[in-house]
Amino acid sequence: DADVTQTPRNRITKTGKRIMLECSQTKGHDRMYWYRQDPGLGLRLIYYSFDVKDINKGEISDGYSVSRQAQAKFSLSLESAIPNQTALYFCATSDSAGSYGYTFGSGTRLTVV
Amino acid sequence: AQSVAQPEDQVNVAEGNPLTVKCTYSVSGNPYLFWYVQYPNRGLQFLLKYITGDNLVKGSYGFEAEFNKSQTSFHLKKPSALVSDSALYFCAVRDGNTGGFKTIFGAGTRLFVKA
16 A cells, blocks of 8 residues: 555546545654645645644645644645646655655646636 | 755656756755655655765665755766656755755656667
C-alpha cells in the first residue's frame, strides 16, 4: 500500500458543485499538506495542518476548505467549484522536523466544466 | 521571503551524456534544499536534500547535487543520463532557521533524455 493515498484519482465535476478530495497516510506523520499543481507554476500550498487541531491557510486558500479528521486523514473541499480550479492536486506529509522532505500522494486530477 | 528559480523549462540531453538541471534560491536563513522528481501520472518523489555538511550530496538513482552558497545554487547532476531519467524535476527550498513549515517549490524543469 502507498504511504499516502489520494482518492479519487480523477474527477470531472460541474461548476458550482461541491467536491471533496480525500487523503490518508500511513507514515505516522503529524504534518499534512494540500498542494495544487498547474503547468509552469510548480506547486502552490493551499492548506497545511501540523496536527489534528492545527489547520492553517496556505498561499491560495480562497475557495477551498479542509478537514483533519484524524492524524492520518486530511481532506480538501471545494465548496463551489469553478473552472479555474481545474488542476492536479497533491496531498503530502512530513515529519515534524521537515528535514527529510515530503512524501506525496499520486495526485487527483480535477476538471471543472 | 523565500523563492526558488529553475531557469530552464526543459533540458535535452543524449543518453550517456552528463546532465545538469539548474536551481537557484533565495532564503533569509539557512537553506534546506530538496530535489524531487515527478514521473507521468505520479506524485513527486524525493530525490535528495541538503541540510548541512558536505556541499555535494548524493541521492537516489545516481543523482547528486552541489550546494553553492556564494552563488545560491543547488544544481542537480548525473554523470550519465538514462532514457528512464526523463521526467519533471522540482527544486524546493525551506528556511531552516525559522523552523517554519513553508517549503517553496520551483516551477519545474522537464528533462528529456534521447536514446
